[in-house]
Amino acid sequence: MVEMNLNRRQFLKLSGAAAATLAVVELGFNEKKAYAASKELKIAKATVTPTICCFCGVGCGILVHTKNNTVVYTEGDPDNPINEGKLCSKGTTIRQLYTSEKRVLKPRYRAPGSDKWVEKDWDWMLDTIAKRAKETRDKSFVEKENGMIVNKTEAIASLGGAALDNEECYLLAKMMRGLGVTYLEHQARI
Amino acid sequence: MATEYVKLVDVTKCDGCRACMVACKNWNDLPAEPEEFSGTVQSHKKTTADTWNVLQYIEHENGKGDLEYLFRHSSCFHCTDAACEKVCPENAISYSKFGTVVIDHDKCVGCGYCVQNCPFEVISLKEYKDKNGKEYKLSQKCTMCTDRLEEGLQPACVTTCHTNALEFGNKDEMLAKAEKRLSEIKGKFPNANIYNPKGVGGTHTIYVLTEKPSVYGLPENPKVPTSAVVWKDYAQPIGKMMIGATTMAVVGAFITNNIISKRIKGKEDGGEGHE
Numbered sequence: 001m002v003e004m005n006l007n008r009r010q011f012l013k014l015s016g017a018a019a020a021t022l023a024v025v026e027l028g029f030n031e032k033k034a035y036a037a038s039k040e041l042k043i044a045k046a047t048v049t050p051t052i053c054c055f056c057g058v059g060c061g062i063l064v065h066t067k068n069n070t071v072v073y074t075e076g077d078p079d080n081p082i083n084e085g086k087l088c089s090k091g092t093t094i095r096q097l098y099t100s101e102k103r104v105l106k107p108r109y110r111a112p113g114s115d116k117w118v119e120k121d122w123d124w125m126l127d128t129i130a131k132r133a134k135e136t137r138d139k140s141f142v143e144k145e146n147g148m149i150v151n152k153t154e155a156i157a158s159l160g161g162a163a164l165d166n167e168e169c170y171l172l173a174k175m176m177r178g179l180g181v182t183y184l185e186h187q188a189r190i
Numbered sequence: 191m192a193t194e195y196v197k198l199v200d201v202t203k204c205d206g207c208r209a210c211m212v213a214c215k216n217w218n219d220l221p222a223e224p225e226e227f228s229g230t231v232q233s234h235k236k237t238t239a240d241t242w243n244v245l246q247y248i249e250h251e252n253g254k255g256d257l258e259y260l261f262r263h264s265s266c267f268h269c270t271d272a273a274c275e276k277v278c279p280e281n282a283i284s285y286s287k288f289g290t291v292v293i294d295h296d297k298c299v300g301c302g303y304c305v306q307n308c309p310f311e312v313i314s315l316k317e318y319k320d321k322n323g324k325e326y327k328l329s330q331k332c333t334m335c336t337d338r339l340e341e342g343l344q345p346a347c348v349t350t351c352h353t354n355a356l357e358f359g360n361k362d363e364m365l366a367k368a369e370k371r372l373s374e375i376k377g378k379f380p381n382a383n384i385y386n387p388k389g390v391g392g393t394h395t396i397y398v399l400t401e402k403p404s405v406y407g408l409p410e411n412p413k414v415p416t417s418a419v420v421w422k423d424y425a426q427p428i429g430k431m432m433i434g435a436t437t438m439a440v441v442g443a444f445i446t447n448n449i450i451s452k453r454i455k456g457k458e459d460g461g462e463g464h465e
Contacts, residue, residue: 041341042219073216076350086352092212 043073050077052166053091058082059166060091071095097163137179152180160186194289196364197268197334197348200398201406202375203355204261208233208245210347210356214265217335217346218242237265239316239330243347248406262397262406263347263356266291266312266332269414270391274304274313274329276418279426289361289394290334300327309390309412334394364396371398381405389413 046065053060061080065073074095078085097103107125108117133156140155158176160169169186176184211233214220220240225233232247243265252258272291275283282297283304293304305313313331320326335345343349348358357364368384375382375398385397389412403410 041337075213075216075346078349083352085349087209087213087350088352089207089209089212092209092216092350095216 043067046072050080053087053094054097054163054165055090055094060087062087062091062094064095071098133179141180152182154182156181157183158185162187194361195334195339195358195394196289196361197345197395198357198359198364198368198398199263199395200355200357200368200371201260201262202371202379202398202400203353204245204263205353205355206231206245206247206259206261207352209350209352210263211241211243211245213346213350214243214332215241217338218333231259237312237314237331239314239328242266242330242332246407250401250405260401260406262399264310264312265347265395266334267310267390268332268334268394270393271414272390273307273309273414273418276414276422277303277307279303286336286339288334288336288339290336290339291394292333292336293329293331295328298328300329302327302329304329307415307418309409309414361394368396368398375400387412 043065046067049064049066051062051064053062060083061077063075063077064071065075074092076083076085076087076091106119107122109120109125109128110117136155137153140153142150142152142154144150145152156179158172158181160172164172164186173184215222220242223234223238223240225235228235230247230249232245234241234244237244243263246260246262246264248260248262250258250260268289268291270289272283272285275285275291279301280297280299282294282299284292284294286292300315302315305315313329315327316330317325317327335343335347338345344358348356357367359367365386368386372382372384379400381401383399383402385399385403385408386392387409397406399406399408
């Protein structure tokens with residue numbers, strides 16, 4: 001056995017070094033704390049918004065979890081009597097309506113006779129649509145047919161897309177009926 | 191151990207909608223993996239590092255000359271005696287308190303032993319690049335949504351399944367359910383069986399199958415490779431002991447040497463001490 005004949009200075013040096021090492025180990029490698037911090041549930045601080053699936057006529061309820069201005073998770077709404085928390089493979093993908101890289105973010109315009117899509121800003125797009133809709137409607141509006149009031153135009157048609165939700169479809173239908181559009185369709189019924 | 195949980199897959203109720211596959215990608219933020227059409231309705235050949243569960247569409251002739259699709263939700267089995275856990279040299283794979291088998295990516299070095307030794311071929315390596323452009327690999331597989339279990343939620347695939355082909359719950363409860371279901375379907379499917387292989391100590395994903403496991407592409411009697419047991423239970427501890435002993439000897443020698451030499455030096459200097 002080695003003779004531990006330490007003087008006071010050596011003893012203090014050694015114990016100081018030991019204490020410092022322990023302190024570093026304690027601070028630097030608190031695995032449990034680091035683990036807990038990195039493993040927070042990804043929907044823990046998310047805002048939950050109920051919606052209705054846009055894809056088919058069943059109308060399943062969906063909960064959308066949003067955080068930092070993006071959708072982090074979507075799941076079937078367990079409180080919805082229609083789907084009771086379940087979803088099909090397509091309804092489960094609804095998050096990608098917002099997050100997909102393929103999503104078109106700006107309006108595109110293809111002029112009559114052209115074979116190219118051109119990006120336009122919203123102001124130009126809305127003005128042009130309004131102008132042309134009014135022009136076409138004024139030209140083609142029928143007030144009476146066979147003595148009956150019909151107030152319709154057959155020169156305009158509306159085709160709702162697969163990614164429109166319940167509320168958007170309602171507003172679209174309202175507006176189109178107001179214009180007198182009779183050819184009013186939606187993807188889910190085709 | 192807290193309550194052990196089991197995912198029960200009843201293939202007779204599955205309609206092959208693949209919502210479980212999408213729900214898994216959705217929860218775990220896994221990217222899509224488009225694959226070429228390979229002549230079958232099945233979307234992916236097998237599980238990969240970014241596709242943790244695959245719905246198998248097995249084309250089966252049912253003896254009457256008719257073609258039948260056998261559906262099977264295939265993902266990690268979460269074995270009770272997991273070969274991957276045994277072979278991992280970094281102890282990166284462990285059992286959670288729920289009985290699930292999870293990979294700690296801080297410890298994983300991407301050696302791929304688990305990939306080679308998994309009897310069900312459900313673990314895959316994925317290549318990543320760090321911020322300096324250096325490539326590294328990590329093993330990936332189904333976690334049974336252990337992060338969700340910790341918050342009292344069920345796995346994402348189970349919550350979305352609209353036919354209840356996937357069910358999740360207490361181990362004993364699920365086993366009883368499987369037995370009950372087996373007795374119900376025995377008449378219609380004489381080859382029906384419960385797949386909960388004993389060679390790996392039972393699993394935490396249990397199947398009610400309508401045909402023999404081999405028809406579903408499953409090993410009839412999966413086992414933890416003997417080499418893995420020898421490596422983990424004998425070779426590694428002995429090796430570690432030897433490394434430990436060597437380290438202790440080196441460190442011990444260094445410290446004692448240091449102290450002795452200092453003491454001698456101190457004596458020679460003629461009293462630096464203040465006793």
